[in-house]
Amino acid sequence: MGADCSRADRAVEEFRVYLESERRLSPRTVRAYMGDVGQLLEWMQAQGIGGWDLLTPVRIRDFLAELWDRGLSRRSVARMLSAYRTLYRFFLREDEVRESPLEPVATPKQEKRIPNFMDVEEVFHLLASPDPNTALGQRDRALLEWLYATGVRVGEAVALRVGDVDIAGQRALIHGKGGKERYVLFGRSAARALTRYLEVGWPALAGACPGPGDPVFLNYRGGALSDRSVRRIVDRHMARVAGYHKISPHVLRHTFATHLLDAGADLRAVQELLGHASLRSTQIYTHTTRERLLQVYLHAHPRA
Known part of the structure:
Protein backbone atom coordinates (compact mmCIF):
# COMPACT_ATOMS: atom_id res chain seq x y z
CA MET A 1 0.00 0.00 0.00
CA GLU A 94 2.06 9.40 -20.14
CA ASP A 95 0.74 5.78 -20.20
CA GLU A 96 0.01 6.00 -16.49
CA VAL A 97 -3.47 4.59 -17.21
CA ARG A 98 -5.11 2.75 -20.12
CA GLU A 99 -8.45 4.54 -19.97
CA SER A 100 -10.15 7.38 -18.15
CA PRO A 101 -12.84 6.57 -15.58
CA LEU A 102 -14.24 10.05 -16.23
CA GLU A 103 -15.38 9.21 -19.76
CA PRO A 104 -18.89 7.96 -18.85
CA VAL A 105 -19.34 10.42 -15.97
CA ALA A 106 -21.57 13.35 -16.93
CA THR A 107 -20.90 16.90 -15.79
CA PRO A 108 -23.77 17.99 -13.53
CA LYS A 109 -26.22 20.34 -15.20
CA GLN A 110 -26.65 23.73 -13.64
CA GLU A 111 -30.03 24.51 -12.13
CA LYS A 112 -29.21 28.14 -11.48
CA ARG A 113 -29.72 30.82 -14.10
CA ILE A 114 -26.81 31.71 -16.34
CA PRO A 115 -24.55 34.06 -14.35
CA ASN A 116 -23.97 37.71 -15.17
CA PHE A 117 -20.32 37.26 -14.26
CA MET A 118 -17.88 34.58 -13.14
CA ASP A 119 -15.79 34.36 -10.00
CA VAL A 120 -12.00 34.42 -10.26
CA GLU A 121 -11.56 30.68 -9.77
CA GLU A 122 -14.05 29.91 -12.56
CA VAL A 123 -12.22 32.27 -14.90
CA PHE A 124 -8.88 30.60 -14.18
CA HIS A 125 -10.34 27.17 -14.95
CA LEU A 126 -11.91 28.53 -18.14
CA LEU A 127 -8.59 29.95 -19.33
CA ALA A 128 -6.87 26.62 -18.63
CA SER A 129 -9.46 24.65 -20.62
CA PRO A 130 -8.05 24.81 -24.20
CA ASP A 131 -5.43 22.27 -25.31
CA PRO A 132 -2.13 24.19 -25.64
CA ASN A 133 -0.65 21.59 -27.99
CA THR A 134 -2.98 22.27 -30.94
CA ALA A 135 -3.36 25.32 -33.17
CA LEU A 136 -7.07 25.64 -32.38
CA GLY A 137 -6.37 25.21 -28.67
CA GLN A 138 -3.76 27.97 -28.82
CA ARG A 139 -6.28 30.19 -30.62
CA ASP A 140 -8.98 29.43 -28.05
CA ARG A 141 -6.63 30.17 -25.16
CA ALA A 142 -5.55 33.47 -26.75
CA LEU A 143 -9.18 34.41 -27.46
CA LEU A 144 -10.43 33.65 -23.95
CA GLU A 145 -7.46 35.46 -22.39
CA TRP A 146 -8.14 38.41 -24.69
CA LEU A 147 -11.83 38.70 -23.88
CA TYR A 148 -11.19 38.57 -20.13
CA ALA A 149 -8.04 40.73 -20.13
CA THR A 150 -9.52 43.56 -22.20
CA GLY A 151 -13.29 43.38 -21.72
CA VAL A 152 -13.82 44.03 -25.43
CA ARG A 153 -17.06 43.21 -27.24
CA VAL A 154 -17.16 40.13 -29.47
CA GLY A 155 -17.39 42.28 -32.59
CA GLU A 156 -14.32 44.22 -31.48
CA ALA A 157 -12.38 40.99 -30.95
CA VAL A 158 -13.12 39.61 -34.43
CA ALA A 159 -12.29 43.00 -36.00
CA LEU A 160 -8.87 43.06 -34.30
CA ARG A 161 -5.91 43.13 -36.69
CA VAL A 162 -2.36 42.01 -35.96
CA GLY A 163 -1.08 45.55 -36.47
CA ASP A 164 -3.48 46.84 -33.81
CA VAL A 165 -1.76 44.85 -31.08
CA ASP A 166 1.40 46.01 -29.31
CA ILE A 167 2.40 42.92 -27.35
CA ALA A 168 5.59 44.44 -25.94
CA GLY A 169 3.66 47.50 -24.72
CA GLN A 170 0.71 45.35 -23.64
CA ARG A 171 -1.89 47.56 -25.29
CA ALA A 172 -4.06 47.43 -28.40
CA LEU A 173 -6.09 49.78 -30.59
CA ILE A 174 -9.76 48.80 -30.64
CA HIS A 175 -12.18 49.82 -33.38
CA GLY A 176 -15.41 50.22 -31.44
CA LYS A 177 -19.03 51.14 -32.00
CA GLY A 178 -19.80 54.08 -34.26
CA GLY A 179 -16.27 54.15 -35.66
CA LYS A 180 -14.86 55.20 -32.29
CA GLU A 181 -11.36 54.04 -31.43
CA ARG A 182 -9.84 53.46 -28.00
CA TYR A 183 -6.83 51.76 -26.47
CA VAL A 184 -7.16 48.81 -24.13
CA LEU A 185 -4.55 47.23 -21.89
CA PHE A 186 -3.77 43.58 -21.25
CA GLY A 187 -1.53 41.70 -18.86
CA ARG A 188 1.34 39.25 -19.12
CA SER A 189 -0.86 36.17 -19.23
CA ALA A 190 -2.76 37.42 -22.28
CA ALA A 191 0.52 38.59 -23.84
CA ARG A 192 2.05 35.12 -23.47
CA ALA A 193 -1.04 33.43 -24.92
CA LEU A 194 -1.13 35.82 -27.89
CA THR A 195 2.60 35.44 -28.55
CA ARG A 196 2.42 31.65 -28.63
CA TYR A 197 -0.68 31.70 -30.82
CA LEU A 198 0.71 34.22 -33.32
CA GLU A 199 4.07 32.44 -33.51
CA VAL A 200 2.80 28.85 -33.66
CA GLY A 201 -0.99 28.45 -33.94
CA TRP A 202 -1.72 31.28 -36.37
CA PRO A 203 0.78 30.15 -39.06
CA ALA A 204 -0.49 26.57 -38.71
CA LEU A 205 -4.06 27.72 -39.43
CA ALA A 206 -3.23 30.25 -42.16
CA GLY A 207 -0.29 28.50 -43.82
CA ALA A 208 1.70 31.74 -43.61
CA CYS A 209 3.06 34.20 -41.08
CA PRO A 210 0.73 36.98 -39.88
CA GLY A 211 0.97 40.45 -41.39
CA PRO A 212 -0.19 43.76 -39.85
CA GLY A 213 -3.48 43.80 -41.78
CA ASP A 214 -4.44 40.21 -41.00
CA PRO A 215 -7.16 39.33 -38.49
CA VAL A 216 -5.79 38.11 -35.17
CA PHE A 217 -8.35 35.39 -34.58
CA LEU A 218 -8.74 32.78 -37.33
CA ASN A 219 -11.11 29.90 -38.00
CA TYR A 220 -9.88 26.41 -38.85
CA ARG A 221 -9.74 27.32 -42.57
CA GLY A 222 -7.47 30.29 -41.96
CA GLY A 223 -10.15 32.97 -42.43
CA ALA A 224 -11.33 35.56 -39.95
CA LEU A 225 -13.29 34.20 -37.02
CA SER A 226 -16.98 35.23 -36.98
CA ASP A 227 -19.07 36.50 -34.07
CA ARG A 228 -21.03 33.24 -34.11
CA SER A 229 -17.84 31.17 -33.94
CA VAL A 230 -16.63 33.13 -30.91
CA ARG A 231 -19.92 32.38 -29.18
CA ARG A 232 -19.55 28.67 -29.93
CA ILE A 233 -15.97 28.61 -28.63
CA VAL A 234 -16.87 30.33 -25.36
CA ASP A 235 -19.95 28.13 -24.94
CA ARG A 236 -17.94 24.94 -25.49
CA HIS A 237 -15.30 25.77 -22.90
CA MET A 238 -17.85 27.10 -20.39
CA ALA A 239 -19.82 23.86 -20.69
CA ARG A 240 -16.63 21.88 -20.11
CA VAL A 241 -15.46 23.66 -16.96
CA ALA A 242 -18.67 24.87 -15.32
CA GLY A 243 -21.53 22.97 -16.91
CA TYR A 244 -23.11 26.10 -18.43
CA HIS A 245 -24.56 25.94 -21.94
CA LYS A 246 -25.61 28.73 -24.31
CA ILE A 247 -23.63 31.29 -22.37
CA SER A 248 -22.81 34.61 -24.01
CA PRO A 249 -19.21 35.78 -24.42
CA HIS A 250 -20.55 39.06 -23.00
CA VAL A 251 -20.29 37.38 -19.59
CA LEU A 252 -16.51 37.80 -19.85
CA ARG A 253 -17.01 41.52 -20.47
CA HIS A 254 -19.24 41.71 -17.39
CA THR A 255 -16.65 39.72 -15.45
CA PHE A 256 -13.83 42.03 -16.56
CA ALA A 257 -15.69 45.10 -15.28
CA THR A 258 -16.90 43.47 -12.06
CA HIS A 259 -13.43 42.22 -11.10
CA LEU A 260 -11.86 45.63 -11.74
CA LEU A 261 -14.46 47.43 -9.63
CA ASP A 262 -14.22 44.78 -6.89
CA ALA A 263 -10.49 45.54 -6.72
CA GLY A 264 -11.13 49.27 -6.32
CA ALA A 265 -10.71 50.51 -9.90
CA ASP A 266 -12.02 53.99 -10.69
CA LEU A 267 -15.44 53.94 -12.36
CA ARG A 268 -14.43 56.39 -15.09
CA ALA A 269 -11.32 54.37 -15.91
CA VAL A 270 -13.48 51.26 -16.33
CA GLN A 271 -15.87 53.29 -18.50
CA GLU A 272 -12.99 54.24 -20.79
CA LEU A 273 -11.67 50.68 -21.00
CA LEU A 274 -15.14 49.34 -21.85
CA GLY A 275 -15.74 52.03 -24.47
CA HIS A 276 -18.99 53.22 -22.87
CA ALA A 277 -20.17 56.59 -24.14
CA SER A 278 -22.11 57.18 -20.93
CA LEU A 279 -21.01 56.64 -17.34
CA ARG A 280 -24.55 55.41 -16.66
CA SER A 281 -23.83 52.25 -18.68
CA THR A 282 -20.81 51.48 -16.51
CA GLN A 283 -22.68 52.15 -13.26
CA ILE A 284 -24.66 48.94 -13.81
CA TYR A 285 -21.61 47.07 -12.55
CA THR A 286 -21.53 49.01 -9.28
CA HIS A 287 -24.96 47.58 -8.48
CA THR A 288 -23.52 44.10 -8.98
CA THR A 289 -20.61 44.72 -6.63
CA ARG A 290 -22.83 46.35 -4.00
CA GLU A 291 -25.17 43.36 -4.11
CA ARG A 292 -22.21 41.02 -3.64
CA LEU A 293 -21.00 43.03 -0.65
CA LEU A 294 -24.48 42.88 0.86
CA GLN A 295 -24.62 39.10 0.46
CA VAL A 296 -21.19 38.73 2.08
CA TYR A 297 -22.30 40.94 4.96
CA LEU A 298 -25.59 39.10 5.51
CA HIS A 299 -23.82 35.75 5.43
CA ALA A 300 -20.86 36.69 7.63
CA HIS A 301 -21.99 39.25 10.19
CA PRO A 302 -23.34 37.67 13.40
CA ARG A 303 -25.91 40.45 13.88
CA ALA A 304 -27.04 40.72 10.26
Missing part, protein backbone atom coordinates in the same frame (compact mmCIF):
# COMPACT_ATOMS: atom_id res chain seq x y z
CA GLY A 2 2.81 2.41 0.87
CA ALA A 3 4.51 1.84 -2.49
CA ASP A 4 1.18 2.34 -4.28
CA CYS A 5 0.58 5.60 -2.42
CA SER A 6 4.02 6.88 -3.31
CA ARG A 7 3.40 5.99 -6.97
CA ALA A 8 0.09 7.88 -6.95
CA ASP A 9 1.76 10.84 -5.23
CA ARG A 10 4.59 10.80 -7.77
CA ALA A 11 2.10 10.84 -10.64
CA VAL A 12 0.40 13.89 -9.11
CA GLU A 13 3.74 15.66 -8.79
CA GLU A 14 4.45 14.96 -12.47
CA PHE A 15 1.03 16.43 -13.29
CA ARG A 16 1.92 19.57 -11.33
CA VAL A 17 5.15 19.95 -13.31
CA TYR A 18 3.15 19.50 -16.53
CA LEU A 19 0.74 22.29 -15.54
CA GLU A 20 3.60 24.64 -14.69
CA SER A 21 6.06 23.80 -17.46
CA GLU A 22 3.97 22.75 -20.46
CA ARG A 23 0.62 24.41 -19.83
CA ARG A 24 2.36 27.43 -18.27
CA LEU A 25 -0.57 28.06 -15.97
CA SER A 26 -0.42 30.71 -13.28
CA PRO A 27 0.56 29.65 -9.74
CA ARG A 28 -3.00 30.35 -8.59
CA THR A 29 -4.51 28.09 -11.26
CA VAL A 30 -2.01 25.34 -10.49
CA ARG A 31 -2.91 25.56 -6.79
CA ALA A 32 -6.60 25.26 -7.67
CA TYR A 33 -5.94 22.16 -9.79
CA MET A 34 -3.76 20.57 -7.13
CA GLY A 35 -6.31 21.30 -4.43
CA ASP A 36 -9.00 19.46 -6.39
CA VAL A 37 -6.68 16.57 -7.24
CA GLY A 38 -5.51 16.39 -3.62
CA GLN A 39 -9.09 15.89 -2.42
CA LEU A 40 -9.56 12.96 -4.79
CA LEU A 41 -6.20 11.43 -3.86
CA GLU A 42 -6.98 11.72 -0.14
CA TRP A 43 -10.33 9.98 -0.70
CA MET A 44 -8.64 7.23 -2.75
CA GLN A 45 -6.14 6.54 0.02
CA ALA A 46 -8.93 6.42 2.62
CA GLN A 47 -10.73 3.88 0.42
CA GLY A 48 -7.60 1.77 -0.07
CA ILE A 49 -7.36 2.58 -3.79
CA GLY A 50 -3.64 2.45 -4.44
CA GLY A 51 -3.31 3.77 -8.00
CA TRP A 52 -4.92 6.04 -10.55
CA ASP A 53 -5.41 3.08 -12.87
CA LEU A 54 -7.65 1.44 -10.24
CA LEU A 55 -10.29 4.17 -10.22
CA THR A 56 -13.50 3.17 -12.01
CA PRO A 57 -16.57 5.18 -13.06
CA VAL A 58 -18.47 3.62 -10.15
CA ARG A 59 -15.83 4.75 -7.63
CA ILE A 60 -15.78 8.23 -9.18
CA ARG A 61 -19.54 8.43 -8.66
CA ASP A 62 -19.04 7.29 -5.05
CA PHE A 63 -16.61 10.17 -4.58
CA LEU A 64 -19.05 12.61 -6.18
CA ALA A 65 -21.78 11.39 -3.83
CA GLU A 66 -19.56 12.35 -0.90
CA LEU A 67 -19.07 15.79 -2.41
CA TRP A 68 -22.84 16.24 -2.64
CA ASP A 69 -23.15 15.11 0.98
CA ARG A 70 -20.66 17.81 1.98
CA GLY A 71 -22.94 20.39 0.40
CA LEU A 72 -20.74 21.33 -2.57
CA SER A 73 -22.55 23.22 -5.31
CA ARG A 74 -23.08 21.83 -8.79
CA ARG A 75 -20.75 24.51 -10.08
CA SER A 76 -17.95 23.38 -7.74
CA VAL A 77 -18.41 19.71 -8.64
CA ALA A 78 -18.38 20.58 -12.35
CA ARG A 79 -15.13 22.50 -11.84
CA MET A 80 -13.55 19.56 -10.01
CA LEU A 81 -14.60 17.13 -12.74
CA SER A 82 -12.95 19.43 -15.28
CA ALA A 83 -9.70 19.23 -13.28
CA TYR A 84 -9.92 15.43 -13.11
CA ARG A 85 -10.53 15.16 -16.87
CA THR A 86 -7.39 17.22 -17.44
CA LEU A 87 -5.51 14.98 -15.00
CA TYR A 88 -6.53 11.80 -16.82
CA ARG A 89 -5.77 13.25 -20.25
CA PHE A 90 -2.25 13.76 -18.92
CA PHE A 91 -2.13 10.23 -17.47
CA LEU A 92 -3.28 8.75 -20.80
CA ARG A 93 -0.54 10.64 -22.61
Whole structure:
Protein backbone atom coordinates (compact mmCIF):
# COMPACT_ATOMS: atom_id res chain seq x y z
CA MET A 1 0.00 0.00 0.00
CA GLY A 2 2.81 2.41 0.87
CA ALA A 3 4.51 1.84 -2.49
CA ASP A 4 1.18 2.34 -4.28
CA CYS A 5 0.58 5.60 -2.42
CA SER A 6 4.02 6.88 -3.31
CA ARG A 7 3.40 5.99 -6.97
CA ALA A 8 0.09 7.88 -6.95
CA ASP A 9 1.76 10.84 -5.23
CA ARG A 10 4.59 10.80 -7.77
CA ALA A 11 2.10 10.84 -10.64
CA VAL A 12 0.40 13.89 -9.11
CA GLU A 13 3.74 15.66 -8.79
CA GLU A 14 4.45 14.96 -12.47
CA PHE A 15 1.03 16.43 -13.29
CA ARG A 16 1.92 19.57 -11.33
CA VAL A 17 5.15 19.95 -13.31
CA TYR A 18 3.15 19.50 -16.53
CA LEU A 19 0.74 22.29 -15.54
CA GLU A 20 3.60 24.64 -14.69
CA SER A 21 6.06 23.80 -17.46
CA GLU A 22 3.97 22.75 -20.46
CA ARG A 23 0.62 24.41 -19.83
CA ARG A 24 2.36 27.43 -18.27
CA LEU A 25 -0.57 28.06 -15.97
CA SER A 26 -0.42 30.71 -13.28
CA PRO A 27 0.56 29.65 -9.74
CA ARG A 28 -3.00 30.35 -8.59
CA THR A 29 -4.51 28.09 -11.26
CA VAL A 30 -2.01 25.34 -10.49
CA ARG A 31 -2.91 25.56 -6.79
CA ALA A 32 -6.60 25.26 -7.67
CA TYR A 33 -5.94 22.16 -9.79
CA MET A 34 -3.76 20.57 -7.13
CA GLY A 35 -6.31 21.30 -4.43
CA ASP A 36 -9.00 19.46 -6.39
CA VAL A 37 -6.68 16.57 -7.24
CA GLY A 38 -5.51 16.39 -3.62
CA GLN A 39 -9.09 15.89 -2.42
CA LEU A 40 -9.56 12.96 -4.79
CA LEU A 41 -6.20 11.43 -3.86
CA GLU A 42 -6.98 11.72 -0.14
CA TRP A 43 -10.33 9.98 -0.70
CA MET A 44 -8.64 7.23 -2.75
CA GLN A 45 -6.14 6.54 0.02
CA ALA A 46 -8.93 6.42 2.62
CA GLN A 47 -10.73 3.88 0.42
CA GLY A 48 -7.60 1.77 -0.07
CA ILE A 49 -7.36 2.58 -3.79
CA GLY A 50 -3.64 2.45 -4.44
CA GLY A 51 -3.31 3.77 -8.00
CA TRP A 52 -4.92 6.04 -10.55
CA ASP A 53 -5.41 3.08 -12.87
CA LEU A 54 -7.65 1.44 -10.24
CA LEU A 55 -10.29 4.17 -10.22
CA THR A 56 -13.50 3.17 -12.01
CA PRO A 57 -16.57 5.18 -13.06
CA VAL A 58 -18.47 3.62 -10.15
CA ARG A 59 -15.83 4.75 -7.63
CA ILE A 60 -15.78 8.23 -9.18
CA ARG A 61 -19.54 8.43 -8.66
CA ASP A 62 -19.04 7.29 -5.05
CA PHE A 63 -16.61 10.17 -4.58
CA LEU A 64 -19.05 12.61 -6.18
CA ALA A 65 -21.78 11.39 -3.83
CA GLU A 66 -19.56 12.35 -0.90
CA LEU A 67 -19.07 15.79 -2.41
CA TRP A 68 -22.84 16.24 -2.64
CA ASP A 69 -23.15 15.11 0.98
CA ARG A 70 -20.66 17.81 1.98
CA GLY A 71 -22.94 20.39 0.40
CA LEU A 72 -20.74 21.33 -2.57
CA SER A 73 -22.55 23.22 -5.31
CA ARG A 74 -23.08 21.83 -8.79
CA ARG A 75 -20.75 24.51 -10.08
CA SER A 76 -17.95 23.38 -7.74
CA VAL A 77 -18.41 19.71 -8.64
CA ALA A 78 -18.38 20.58 -12.35
CA ARG A 79 -15.13 22.50 -11.84
CA MET A 80 -13.55 19.56 -10.01
CA LEU A 81 -14.60 17.13 -12.74
CA SER A 82 -12.95 19.43 -15.28
CA ALA A 83 -9.70 19.23 -13.28
CA TYR A 84 -9.92 15.43 -13.11
CA ARG A 85 -10.53 15.16 -16.87
CA THR A 86 -7.39 17.22 -17.44
CA LEU A 87 -5.51 14.98 -15.00
CA TYR A 88 -6.53 11.80 -16.82
CA ARG A 89 -5.77 13.25 -20.25
CA PHE A 90 -2.25 13.76 -18.92
CA PHE A 91 -2.13 10.23 -17.47
CA LEU A 92 -3.28 8.75 -20.80
CA ARG A 93 -0.54 10.64 -22.61
CA GLU A 94 2.06 9.40 -20.14
CA ASP A 95 0.74 5.78 -20.20
CA GLU A 96 0.01 6.00 -16.49
CA VAL A 97 -3.47 4.59 -17.21
CA ARG A 98 -5.11 2.75 -20.12
CA GLU A 99 -8.45 4.54 -19.97
CA SER A 100 -10.15 7.38 -18.15
CA PRO A 101 -12.84 6.57 -15.58
CA LEU A 102 -14.24 10.05 -16.23
CA GLU A 103 -15.38 9.21 -19.76
CA PRO A 104 -18.89 7.96 -18.85
CA VAL A 105 -19.34 10.42 -15.97
CA ALA A 106 -21.57 13.35 -16.93
CA THR A 107 -20.90 16.90 -15.79
CA PRO A 108 -23.77 17.99 -13.53
CA LYS A 109 -26.22 20.34 -15.20
CA GLN A 110 -26.65 23.73 -13.64
CA GLU A 111 -30.03 24.51 -12.13
CA LYS A 112 -29.21 28.14 -11.48
CA ARG A 113 -29.72 30.82 -14.10
CA ILE A 114 -26.81 31.71 -16.34
CA PRO A 115 -24.55 34.06 -14.35
CA ASN A 116 -23.97 37.71 -15.17
CA PHE A 117 -20.32 37.26 -14.26
CA MET A 118 -17.88 34.58 -13.14
CA ASP A 119 -15.79 34.36 -10.00
CA VAL A 120 -12.00 34.42 -10.26
CA GLU A 121 -11.56 30.68 -9.77
CA GLU A 122 -14.05 29.91 -12.56
CA VAL A 123 -12.22 32.27 -14.90
CA PHE A 124 -8.88 30.60 -14.18
CA HIS A 125 -10.34 27.17 -14.95
CA LEU A 126 -11.91 28.53 -18.14
CA LEU A 127 -8.59 29.95 -19.33
CA ALA A 128 -6.87 26.62 -18.63
CA SER A 129 -9.46 24.65 -20.62
CA PRO A 130 -8.05 24.81 -24.20
CA ASP A 131 -5.43 22.27 -25.31
CA PRO A 132 -2.13 24.19 -25.64
CA ASN A 133 -0.65 21.59 -27.99
CA THR A 134 -2.98 22.27 -30.94
CA ALA A 135 -3.36 25.32 -33.17
CA LEU A 136 -7.07 25.64 -32.38
CA GLY A 137 -6.37 25.21 -28.67
CA GLN A 138 -3.76 27.97 -28.82
CA ARG A 139 -6.28 30.19 -30.62
CA ASP A 140 -8.98 29.43 -28.05
CA ARG A 141 -6.63 30.17 -25.16
CA ALA A 142 -5.55 33.47 -26.75
CA LEU A 143 -9.18 34.41 -27.46
CA LEU A 144 -10.43 33.65 -23.95
CA GLU A 145 -7.46 35.46 -22.39
CA TRP A 146 -8.14 38.41 -24.69
CA LEU A 147 -11.83 38.70 -23.88
CA TYR A 148 -11.19 38.57 -20.13
CA ALA A 149 -8.04 40.73 -20.13
CA THR A 150 -9.52 43.56 -22.20
CA GLY A 151 -13.29 43.38 -21.72
CA VAL A 152 -13.82 44.03 -25.43
CA ARG A 153 -17.06 43.21 -27.24
CA VAL A 154 -17.16 40.13 -29.47
CA GLY A 155 -17.39 42.28 -32.59
CA GLU A 156 -14.32 44.22 -31.48
CA ALA A 157 -12.38 40.99 -30.95
CA VAL A 158 -13.12 39.61 -34.43
CA ALA A 159 -12.29 43.00 -36.00
CA LEU A 160 -8.87 43.06 -34.30
CA ARG A 161 -5.91 43.13 -36.69
CA VAL A 162 -2.36 42.01 -35.96
CA GLY A 163 -1.08 45.55 -36.47
CA ASP A 164 -3.48 46.84 -33.81
CA VAL A 165 -1.76 44.85 -31.08
CA ASP A 166 1.40 46.01 -29.31
CA ILE A 167 2.40 42.92 -27.35
CA ALA A 168 5.59 44.44 -25.94
CA GLY A 169 3.66 47.50 -24.72
CA GLN A 170 0.71 45.35 -23.64
CA ARG A 171 -1.89 47.56 -25.29
CA ALA A 172 -4.06 47.43 -28.40
CA LEU A 173 -6.09 49.78 -30.59
CA ILE A 174 -9.76 48.80 -30.64
CA HIS A 175 -12.18 49.82 -33.38
CA GLY A 176 -15.41 50.22 -31.44
CA LYS A 177 -19.03 51.14 -32.00
CA GLY A 178 -19.80 54.08 -34.26
CA GLY A 179 -16.27 54.15 -35.66
CA LYS A 180 -14.86 55.20 -32.29
CA GLU A 181 -11.36 54.04 -31.43
CA ARG A 182 -9.84 53.46 -28.00
CA TYR A 183 -6.83 51.76 -26.47
CA VAL A 184 -7.16 48.81 -24.13
CA LEU A 185 -4.55 47.23 -21.89
CA PHE A 186 -3.77 43.58 -21.25
CA GLY A 187 -1.53 41.70 -18.86
CA ARG A 188 1.34 39.25 -19.12
CA SER A 189 -0.86 36.17 -19.23
CA ALA A 190 -2.76 37.42 -22.28
CA ALA A 191 0.52 38.59 -23.84
CA ARG A 192 2.05 35.12 -23.47
CA ALA A 193 -1.04 33.43 -24.92
CA LEU A 194 -1.13 35.82 -27.89
CA THR A 195 2.60 35.44 -28.55
CA ARG A 196 2.42 31.65 -28.63
CA TYR A 197 -0.68 31.70 -30.82
CA LEU A 198 0.71 34.22 -33.32
CA GLU A 199 4.07 32.44 -33.51
CA VAL A 200 2.80 28.85 -33.66
CA GLY A 201 -0.99 28.45 -33.94
CA TRP A 202 -1.72 31.28 -36.37
CA PRO A 203 0.78 30.15 -39.06
CA ALA A 204 -0.49 26.57 -38.71
CA LEU A 205 -4.06 27.72 -39.43
CA ALA A 206 -3.23 30.25 -42.16
CA GLY A 207 -0.29 28.50 -43.82
CA ALA A 208 1.70 31.74 -43.61
CA CYS A 209 3.06 34.20 -41.08
CA PRO A 210 0.73 36.98 -39.88
CA GLY A 211 0.97 40.45 -41.39
CA PRO A 212 -0.19 43.76 -39.85
CA GLY A 213 -3.48 43.80 -41.78
CA ASP A 214 -4.44 40.21 -41.00
CA PRO A 215 -7.16 39.33 -38.49
CA VAL A 216 -5.79 38.11 -35.17
CA PHE A 217 -8.35 35.39 -34.58
CA LEU A 218 -8.74 32.78 -37.33
CA ASN A 219 -11.11 29.90 -38.00
CA TYR A 220 -9.88 26.41 -38.85
CA ARG A 221 -9.74 27.32 -42.57
CA GLY A 222 -7.47 30.29 -41.96
CA GLY A 223 -10.15 32.97 -42.43
CA ALA A 224 -11.33 35.56 -39.95
CA LEU A 225 -13.29 34.20 -37.02
CA SER A 226 -16.98 35.23 -36.98
CA ASP A 227 -19.07 36.50 -34.07
CA ARG A 228 -21.03 33.24 -34.11
CA SER A 229 -17.84 31.17 -33.94
CA VAL A 230 -16.63 33.13 -30.91
CA ARG A 231 -19.92 32.38 -29.18
CA ARG A 232 -19.55 28.67 -29.93
CA ILE A 233 -15.97 28.61 -28.63
CA VAL A 234 -16.87 30.33 -25.36
CA ASP A 235 -19.95 28.13 -24.94
CA ARG A 236 -17.94 24.94 -25.49
CA HIS A 237 -15.30 25.77 -22.90
CA MET A 238 -17.85 27.10 -20.39
CA ALA A 239 -19.82 23.86 -20.69
CA ARG A 240 -16.63 21.88 -20.11
CA VAL A 241 -15.46 23.66 -16.96
CA ALA A 242 -18.67 24.87 -15.32
CA GLY A 243 -21.53 22.97 -16.91
CA TYR A 244 -23.11 26.10 -18.43
CA HIS A 245 -24.56 25.94 -21.94
CA LYS A 246 -25.61 28.73 -24.31
CA ILE A 247 -23.63 31.29 -22.37
CA SER A 248 -22.81 34.61 -24.01
CA PRO A 249 -19.21 35.78 -24.42
CA HIS A 250 -20.55 39.06 -23.00
CA VAL A 251 -20.29 37.38 -19.59
CA LEU A 252 -16.51 37.80 -19.85
CA ARG A 253 -17.01 41.52 -20.47
CA HIS A 254 -19.24 41.71 -17.39
CA THR A 255 -16.65 39.72 -15.45
CA PHE A 256 -13.83 42.03 -16.56
CA ALA A 257 -15.69 45.10 -15.28
CA THR A 258 -16.90 43.47 -12.06
CA HIS A 259 -13.43 42.22 -11.10
CA LEU A 260 -11.86 45.63 -11.74
CA LEU A 261 -14.46 47.43 -9.63
CA ASP A 262 -14.22 44.78 -6.89
CA ALA A 263 -10.49 45.54 -6.72
CA GLY A 264 -11.13 49.27 -6.32
CA ALA A 265 -10.71 50.51 -9.90
CA ASP A 266 -12.02 53.99 -10.69
CA LEU A 267 -15.44 53.94 -12.36
CA ARG A 268 -14.43 56.39 -15.09
CA ALA A 269 -11.32 54.37 -15.91
CA VAL A 270 -13.48 51.26 -16.33
CA GLN A 271 -15.87 53.29 -18.50
CA GLU A 272 -12.99 54.24 -20.79
CA LEU A 273 -11.67 50.68 -21.00
CA LEU A 274 -15.14 49.34 -21.85
CA GLY A 275 -15.74 52.03 -24.47
CA HIS A 276 -18.99 53.22 -22.87
CA ALA A 277 -20.17 56.59 -24.14
CA SER A 278 -22.11 57.18 -20.93
CA LEU A 279 -21.01 56.64 -17.34
CA ARG A 280 -24.55 55.41 -16.66
CA SER A 281 -23.83 52.25 -18.68
CA THR A 282 -20.81 51.48 -16.51
CA GLN A 283 -22.68 52.15 -13.26
CA ILE A 284 -24.66 48.94 -13.81
CA TYR A 285 -21.61 47.07 -12.55
CA THR A 286 -21.53 49.01 -9.28
CA HIS A 287 -24.96 47.58 -8.48
CA THR A 288 -23.52 44.10 -8.98
CA THR A 289 -20.61 44.72 -6.63
CA ARG A 290 -22.83 46.35 -4.00
CA GLU A 291 -25.17 43.36 -4.11
CA ARG A 292 -22.21 41.02 -3.64
CA LEU A 293 -21.00 43.03 -0.65
CA LEU A 294 -24.48 42.88 0.86
CA GLN A 295 -24.62 39.10 0.46
CA VAL A 296 -21.19 38.73 2.08
CA TYR A 297 -22.30 40.94 4.96
CA LEU A 298 -25.59 39.10 5.51
CA HIS A 299 -23.82 35.75 5.43
CA ALA A 300 -20.86 36.69 7.63
CA HIS A 301 -21.99 39.25 10.19
CA PRO A 302 -23.34 37.67 13.40
CA ARG A 303 -25.91 40.45 13.88
CA ALA A 304 -27.04 40.72 10.26
